[in-house]
Structures are given as structure tokens and as C-alpha cells.
Amino acid sequence: MLPDPRVCPSLAKDRAPRCALESFSRRIPVSAHLAGVGLLIAFLSTLGCFVRAPGMSMNMADGDTLISVDYEIFGKVQGVFFRKYTQAEGKKLGLVGWVQNTDEGTVQGQLQGPISKVRHMQEWLETRGSPKSHIDRANFRNEKIILKLDYSDFQIVK
Secondary structure, X not given: OOOOOOOOOOOOOOOOOOOHHHHHHHHOOHHHHHHHHHHHHHHHHHHOOOOOOOOOOOOOOOOXXXXXXXXXXXXXXXXXXXXXXXXXXXXXXXOEEEEEEOOOOOEEEEXXXXXXXHHHHXXXXXXXXXXXXXXXXXXXXXXXXXXXXXXXXXXXXO
16 A cells, blocks of 8 residues: 555655655654653753653752762861851752851861752852851762751751
């Protein structure tokens, strides 16, 4: 049975497709189709249209990977309101976690939130801190991607 000429009027007698769409899609390899889908997803992600696996919810800022990182700050960081300023900066950035003094004279804690905000907070912990503090160094460890936040706010642990 011959194809309906109204569907593809330029179909030749040798049954070779002549319609632009039909011939175009037959010439593009499957890998190119898949690459195109990847580009489409990347493009939509930049617009705020995110593709999520069923049952996965985005937390905090959509499209920004959530991470958790432990930190310890060395220097003159006790007795200078470092914990209070750390809590305030963390809350300002929308991060969650905790901060506490240690018996060794350092301040330690954990940050959780979107990677861009956590990076900003890490820089703040390394370079600024509270006005009267003097930071010698900051150690960050146990960084990992998380699916959901473990805390609901940023706490000072006493």
C-alpha cells in the first residue's frame, strides 16, 4: 500500500522520504537527539524550569546543589562575639547549621545550604569573622552533597 500523498506530497515513487521533517529526523543520529535533549534541559535550568526525579524536592534556592561542610576557625575567635556574628551571617545568607566554642580556643560548626551561599560563608569565616576577631586559619572538611537540610535554622551551641 502506498502512503497517502496528502501527508507527504513529495514522496517519490521509490518510497524515499522527501518531506523535510521526515528526512531530517532520519539523518540525525540518536546521539545527536540525546545531546539536544541535554542542551534543552541545561537551557531550561538556566531559566528556572527544573527537571526533577519523581519524589525529589529542591530545597532552599532551586537549582543550587545543597551541601554540608564542617569548619573550625583558629585565631582570636573566642571572647569576641564570633559565634554571634557567625550565626547572624549564616541566617542572613539563608544557611542552617550550628557554631560553638571548643576547649582548644577555636570555633567549630557545620554549614548547610546551597553551594553558592556556603562558599560565601566560607570566605566570610576565613577573612572577616566578628569585628574584634583575628583569624589565623580556617579548616573545612567533610564536604558532601546532601538531598535535604538536617537543621531548620542556625544555632549557637553552648
